[in-house]
Amino acid sequence: MAIFLFFLLSTVCVGAVLGMILSKNQAYSALFLVLAFVCLGGLFGLLGAPFMAVVQIIIYAGAIMVLFIFVIMMINLREGISREKKKWTIALSVVLALVLLLELVLAAKGASLGQSPEGSVSPKEIGQLLFTKYLYPFEITSVLIIAALVGAIVLVKKREKE
């Protein structure tokens, strides 16, 4: 059952990413990406990380992608975005990506992947780690988010005429 779910989710995920690459409309790309992120959330759930699955769906598929779609609607391009016109650049990038794929697979072969024991990590364990071992990174992240918020508002705000 789990293996069937894994293949279903991973196929849909890779298909959604391919759809995002092939679609010419940015809004469709963003929606394909939402699908891919939801599938990844399901995969996180399969990996015994229910909290991360929920965070993935709420923050990635929810918040971040809504931000993307919002900006796409604000920009509202009249003509669709064309893909790279020079064919050789596409070919070159695909070749480079395949080389990287080979490299990564070879690197992953050497890694010790462990036994994957049963059981999932409860949100309680993550919370305990977050507020003990990772307390300082946690606080620094909150400062980072404030900075990003203020920065985004200041950047986009229209200057008032003097």
Added chain:
Amino acid sequence: MIPASYFFLLSIILFVLGIIAFFVKRDLITQFMAVEIMLNAANLAFIALAKSHRFVDAQVIVFFIITVAAAEAAIGLAIILLIFRQKKSIKTEEISSMKG
């Protein structure tokens, strides 16, 4: 039980697809989405390792990655909006004022 190597392979495939998307697409927003795909591929690898080594810290790190990605998306999209206001375009080949 699903072997961890399957998840690893999926994460590698997603990362490579993200790179292809980054090079093939010619507008800032879709390239930005490609970066998000690569971040998610890394997250998947982290969580697969968290499972196979029973290493809960990896999930905390993924939590931080998602938070930083949210901040990065806000700033990046603000910059894209700014570029669009100035140049009336978000195609990468038209944004070349920094080109030597």
